[in-house]
Amino acid sequence: MSPTSAAISRRSLLAGVAGLGGATLLAGCRRPGTSAIGGTTSPKPGGTAVLAQSADIAPTSVLAQNLPNLVLQRLVWNTLTEYDHKTLTPKPSLATDWSWSADRRTLTVNLRSDVTFHSGRPFGPKDVVDAIERQASPPTGLTAGQLKAAAAAVTGVEATGANQVTIHLSHPVTNFFDLFEAMYILDSESISDLVAGTSFVGTGPFRFGSRSPGVSLSLKKNDKYWQSGRPYLDGVEIRVVSQPDAMVSALRSAQIHLASNLPGSTVETLRDNKSLVVTALDTQDACWYVGCNVSIKPLDNKTVRQAVAYGVDRQKVLADALGGIGKVTSIPWSSTSPAYDSAHAGTYSFNPQKAKSLLASAGATGTALHIAVNAGQSVTRGIAEALQYSLQQSGFTVTIDSLQDADFTARLTGAKMPGLWVASHGFGQMSPATLLTGAYPFNSAKNASNFVDPQYATLAGSVFEAASDAAAKSAYSDVTGYLLDQQFVVDMVSSSYTYVTQSLQGIGYTMLDFLNLDDAYVA
Structure with a gap:
């Protein structure tokens, strides 16, 4: 097969x-393999789409x-x-x-x-x-x-x-x-x-124009694009706008046509603006989690990690920090994944008494935890504050460590976090093997938690090399049960990458959230 x-x-x-x-995703023209966002008027060739994102x-x-x-x-x-x-x-x-x-x-x-x-x-x-x-x-x-x-x-x-x-x-x-x-x-x-970042050559709808690192990138229409009659746009400009408030202001004043991945709490304030279209991508490729560095005591004890899982108020994280965009979960798979199981997704819910009981059984009552967050991502601070409140109700003492982007990234990739950390992972919407062998929080060979176990490697391998659908289904259930037991990654909310658009229609995106402007046009 x-x-x-x-x-x-x-x-x-x-x-x-x-x-x-x-x-809501509006019906519109769609290229094979992409999901389309809107197209309520006839496409009009020409114009330059101005896009904004927070990082270069x-x-x-x-x-x-x-x-x-x-x-x-x-x-x-x-x-x-x-x-x-x-x-x-x-x-x-x-x-x-x-x-x-x-x-x-x-x-x-x-x-x-x-x-x-x-x-x-x-x-x-x-x-x-x-x-x-x-x-x-x-x-x-x-x-x-x-x-x-x-x-x-x-x-x-x-x-x-x-x-x-x-x-x-x-x-x-x-x-x-x-x-x-x-x-x-x-x-x-x-x-x-x-x-070097001085030129990008591909086969896509737009070719390199010019770049000012940290400021902007301009692209020009590829007149010899293999998709007949596409793209409609003459060009694209990508601007770096680090502050969400500045991005929202530019949207409202029609200085930009698209803002990518604004914080959920900010997106929520834009829903009633009739000139803007807010879209949470159907890929659900953004699962917020708490990572546990198992090389640091007492997080080397899975009972303590399970206490953390019960001490997380996922609903508070969803409502307070993510603007209600998403759904609470205990597993890494999005609801569109073949590995998704609603019973597994509801395994852990906020239960301070259960958390306290587990801590007591592990001899770890009053455990002090540090939660690292990326200072360059305001949403992670909000998540950490929600976690601090709920974990302290569950018998932990919690300190938030705000790290600069470079330090946070170095600690994450070097598996040297101070205990817990907040981040998001992707790949829950793809083949389960990709998350288990490629996503760094879960990689069975090497991961950010320093979690190594031959049993885990065997389970991941059975998913990666499954020879039939029946074997794959069994492997998905086995590995999900294992992850729920070990809790070196505590999943909280399955959320979505978001785009907010102003007068830009017909945009699409791939299953990995990459923006597709083959059919896009300025209305």
Whole structure:
């Protein structure tokens, strides 16, 4: 069975698809594999869309799903396939079709023959070979992507025709099309310019114009884009606006057309503004969690970590810090995931007495905890304050450590947090194997919590290499039960990346939240 058909049957395991509260997704024109936001008037060619985000783009992390690049990447580059949001079925993009061998260890992919890079160079099989090799072994200057494990399962990839590649795997890989969803096809001839941030060359709807680091990036329409008649826009400008209030002011005064990922409490204040459209993406790719560094006592004791899980008032976090955007949960999977189970999602709820009892049984009553937050993300401070209040009701003594962005990132990637920390993780909406082998909070080989257990590695491997839907379903349940027991990651709220738009219609996004402006236009 191919991953295409497997994705469909995995979907049939779900009782239904539960959407997040909040914004409504309007019907509109849609490219395969993307979800569309609106289109209430006829498209009008021309104009420049002005977009705002709180942090500068990060060119060296284009192999990964990195928040600062979600607006940029799909504008400049394309992927081989893009998922349908309802079925997780891969749809053609730079690839036209594909087929698996009977043992699911050989994949043959046919490519479009009419695609050129912005430089004029034709796109072809070697670009796919290079892209897979980059995912498995990133070149100097580029950060590894989260799908490295899937790429590492490739034992060989070769051009087997003028517009065809054949990929050989060491074993079946359940999330191989997640790799295709994340693997933007870069121009091998301009990697050094990409790393330096001086030029970006792809096959996408917009080409590089100019950049002022930390301030703005301008893109121009690709007149030779392979999607006929697209894009409608003449260009795009991405501005860095660090303060949410300034971004909201620019939206209201129509100085910008789109603001990305404003804090939930800020978004809530904009819902009644009839000139703005607030959209919580249906991917649900933002699960807020409390991480536990298990190398620090008493967090090495799972009973104490379970006490933390019962001491978290998820409803307070959702209401006070996230503006009601999302749904409380105890598991990392979004409600659209084949691993989602509503009973598992409700395992932990706020129960101070239960938390106190667990602490007493562990001999850890009065435990002092430090919660680290990223000072550059105001929403994490609000979450930490909600946690501080509820955890102190549950028998803990809590101190909030506000760390500068560079320090927070270094501690997170170095697995050196002071105890607890607040952050969000993605990949709960993708194949479960991607979260277990790629998302750093959960990576069974190495993670931010310093949690290592051969049993966990075995469970993650059973998800990664499941040979059938029945085996996959059983593996999902087993690994979810294990995560709920160990609680080195305490999931709280499954939320969404948000876009707020002013006079910009027809926008779309991929299953990994990358903005798609193929069909966008200024109304």
